[in-house]
Amino acid sequence: MDVASAIRQLREGQKPQWPTTSDSLEFAQSLDQSNDIQKTFRSEFVVPTKPQLKRKTLQDDDRTAAAASGPDDESIYFCGNSLGLQPKAVGEYLNAYLKTWGSIVVGGHFTQLEDSPLTPYQDMAADCARKMADVVGASPSEIVAMNTLTINLHLMMAAFYKPTEKKYRIMCEWRPFPSDWYAIESQIEWHGLDPKKAILPVDPDEGYLMTTEHICKLIDKHADELALILLPGIQYYSGQLLDIKTITAHAHSHGITIGWDCAHAAGNVELKLHDWDVDFACWCTYKYMNAGAGAIAGAFVHEKHGDNGANVGLKGWYGHDKDSRFLMDNKFVPTKGAQGFQCSNPSIVDLTCLSGSLSVFEKTSMEKLRSRALLLTAYAEHLLSGIAARNQRDGRDPFEIITPKDPRWRGTQLSVLLQEDLMEVVSASLVEGGVVCDKRKPGCIRVAPVPLYNTFGDVWRFMRIFEDALKAKPSTP
Numbered sequence: 004m005d006v007a008s009a010i011r012q013l014r015e016g017q018k019p020q021w022p023t024t025s026d027s028l029e030f031a032q033s034l035d036q037s038n039d040i041q042k043t044f045r046s047e048f049v050v051p052t053k054p055q056l057k058r059k060t061l062q063d064d065d066r067t068a069a070a071a072s073g074p075d076d077e078s079i080y081f082c083g084n085s086l087g088l089q090p091k092a093v094g095e096y097l098n099a100y101l102k103t104w105g106s107i108v109v110g111g112h113f114t115q116l117e118d119s120p121l122t123p124y125q126d127m128a129a130d131c132a133r134k135m136a137d138v139v140g141a142s143p144s145e146i147v148a149m150n151t152l153t154i155n156l157h158l159m160m161a162a163f164y165k166p167t168e169k170k171y172r173i174m175c176e177w178r179p180f181p182s183d184w185y186a187i188e189s190q191i192e193w194h195g196l197d198p199k200k201a202i203l204p205v206d207p208d209e210g211y212l213m214t215t216e217h218i219c220k221l222i223d224k225h226a227d228e229l230a231l232i233l234l235p236g237i238q239y240y241s242g243q244l245l246d247i248k249t250i251t252a253h254a255h256s257h258g259i260t261i262g263w264d265c266a267h268a269a270g271n272v273e274l275k276l277h278d279w280d281v282d283f284a285c286w287c288t289y290k291y292m293n294a295g296a297g298a299i300a301g302a303f304v305h306e307k308h309g310d311n312g313a314n315v316g317l318k319g320w321y322g323h324d325k326d327s328r329f330l331m332d333n334k335f336v337p338t339k340g341a342q343g344f345q346c347s348n349p350s351i352v353d354l355t356c357l358s359g360s361l362s363v364f365e366k367t368s369m370e371k372l373r374s375r376a377l378l379l380t381a382y383a384e385h386l387l388s389g390i391a392a393r394n395q396r397d398g399r400d401p402f403e404i405i406t407p408k409d410p411r412w413r414g415t416q417l418s419v420l421l422q423e424d425l426m427e428v429v430s431a432s433l434v435e436g437g438v439v440c441d442k443r444k445p446g447c448i449r450v451a452p453v454p455l456y457n458t459f460g461d462v463w464r465f466m467r468i469f470e471d472a473l474k475a476k477p478s479t480p
Contacts, residue, residue, distance in 0.1 A: 004030075006039040006378065013377040013410045021385050031382075031463035040378060041371040041454065047363055048293075048456040049089040051078050053437035079465050081440040083453035084239075084267060084416050087293030087360075096120055096359035100351060111351075120362070125325065127354040129342065134361035135301055137369055138292070139265065139284070140275035144340030145309055147302050148288075148357060149321075149349055152266055153182045155285040155302045156233075158344060160190045161317055163260050163283060163308075166230045171196055174203045174221070174232040176213065180239050183264055187233060203229065211241040211405045211418075218245075219253045226257040234261070236268030236284070240443055242406035242416035244272055248279040255280060266290065269301065271376070271414040273369045276303045283308070291415075291453065293360040299353035304341040319346025363455065375454035376415040382459055383417055383452055384408075386466045394473050401425060401473050405447070416451040418443075425473065432472030438465060 009019035024030045035043065056078050080088055099119045103111045112124040122130045132146035139146065149155065164173065171194075173187055191201045203225055208214045222229065232254050237244050247263060254261040262283040268274060270291030276284055284303040288294040320328070322345040324336040337343035384404065391400040402421045407413045421429060426446045433440065433448075441449040452462055 004034070006034065006037045009381075010040065010374045010378055013381055014374075016409045016411045019381065025382075026386060026389060028460065028463050031459040034378070034382070034459040041367055041375045043454075043456060043458050044363055044366070045456045045458060047091055049091060050080065050456065052076050053078050056437060056439065075464070078437045078439055079461050079468070081438065081450050081452055081457065081461075081465060083293070083457075084290055084449055084451040085441050086289055086296055087291060087453065088456055089295070090293050090360045090363050092362045093295065093356050093359035096355045096362075097352070100355045121355060121358065124351050127351060127358065128321070128345070128349050131354055131357050131361060132342065134358065134365060138274070138361075138364055139269055139286070139301070139303060140273070141277045141303050142306065144342070145277060145303055145306050147304075147341040147344055148299050148354060149302065149345050150300055151297065152264075152285055152287040152300045153186050155300050156183065156186045156264065157190065158317060158346075159262055159283045159285060159302065159304075160186065160231070160233075162344070163262065164190055164231045166194050166196065166201075170228060170230045172201050172203045172225065172228045172230060174205060174225070174229055174234070176235055176238060177204045177206045178238070178240055179235070180264075180266070183233070183235075205234070212243050212407060213238075213245070215246040215249050218250055222253055222257060222259065226259065229257070229259050232259055232261040234263060236263050236265040236274070237271065237414050237416070239267050240418060240447065242413050242418045242449065244268065244407070244412045244414055246412070247274070247281065251279050251281055267414065267416070270364070273373045277305065281305060288357050288360070292357070293363070293455070294353075294357040295360075299349060299357055302341060302344065304344060306340065309340040309343065317346060321345040321348045372454045377410050379452045379454055379457065379459065379462060380413065380415050380417060381410055383450060383462045383466075386462065387417070387419065390466060390470045390473070394470065396422065415453055416449050419448045419450055421446045421448065428475050429469070429472040432475050433468060436468035436472070438468055
């Protein structure tokens with residue numbers, strides 16, 4: 004198979020031609036060995052073994068690791084859309100932090116140890132912003148690492164949602180992640196408004212997908228009422244990647260501020276937040292950026308807003324310019340750019356984990372990772388199609404892929420919607436086979452092969468377990 008040609012086709016929205024041998028481990032391994040695609044960084048991550056997934060104690064590491072002799076002993080981890088695997092660099096960076104704190108103590112705020120991967124504490128948020136610049140397509144001054152996703156959404160809406168008697172509505176998706184819904188709802192209530200009247204949901208055109216045309220027509224229809232638009236870069240349930248560039252431009256043609264929740268997009272697809280003129284965006288770093296559970300989040304504020312001190316909604320200690328921060332005169336001088344939106348000094352433990360995880364991204368580019376992801380996901384889709392055809396039930400496929408078929412409008416996730424009675428038995432069989440992937444009711448399994456650490460061999464092995472699971476008989480009471 005011509006890998007380079009296949010990737011070009013996928014970037015143009017076309018499906019590659021798969022050889023007759025594609026449903027074999029040897030073919031999957033040939034893709035992993037191809038020089039025409041970004042190699043996996045799997046060796047730089049901690050991949051748990053199947054026994055480790057069932058661990059009940061911290062004391063069995065050596066025994067379970069020694070028992071693992073090859074790929075078949077490793078778990079198949081397709082859940083990077085919920086929590087990424089642990090980069091080995093994170094342990095190294097945390098050890099450096101502990102040594103710094105344990106020796107020079109408070110001096111760590113200002114002192115650069117010559118052999119440490121860490122910057123002084125007060126510079127770490129800015130250093131992480133620099134490392135995230137390529138990941139989200141922005142300048143470092145437009146990025147800030149702070150808080151968590153929902154808190155950052157609140158801060159951005161506090162700054163950008165300015166309802167009036169006439170323009171007071173917020174457009175959001177039909178099925179937002181609950182935390183997004185709560186944030187939008189409470190911001191509206193904060194202004195004394197009724198969420199039932201102020202929220203404008205974008206319903207799917209058909210099934211689970213929202214077209215760009217539909218969204219733009221809805222903006223046209225309600226432009227005189229909209230104070231803010233807040234949409235997902237990638238919809239978490241369906242895996243649909245929205246046309247951020249086109250929708251942003253259309254919102255701006257009506258003078259409407261637009262922000263994006265990039266929780267499932269950052270580190271997953273190529274973003275150009277600055278070039279697309281996005282007003283603001285927020286994302287978490289524990290999914291595709293692999294910074295650990297509940298890790299510190301990121302936010303983007305376009306430079307056209309970030310240098311305006313009056314636009315900072317809520318002021319805080321670390322939003323004050325570093326050069327005069329310690330004058331302690333209570334005269335707020337905002338840091339230029341997105342970092343002026345900081346409030347508290349950030350957790351150095353969290354920044355250390357993020358810095359370690361971003362060190363892996365510095366060894367590649369989002370363009371290369373996206374190319375690998377496109378082929379990984381297309382391969383998974385191809386094998387799933389064959390499984391569906393072989394395992395029809397009463398003339399129907401046992402599942403439906405509700406993620407867009409056009410590879411340009413999805414990330415690495417494929418959302419597989421099972422027939423209702425299959426969810427429980429399939430989920431149990433996957434767990435028994437050492438597979439970790441996300442289940443979302445009703446009936447959806449989100450399969451996400453991540454290009455940093457998943458292989459084409461992982462995809463092939465997953466399919467064998469998944470097809471066997473479809474054939475398993477449901478247990479009777």
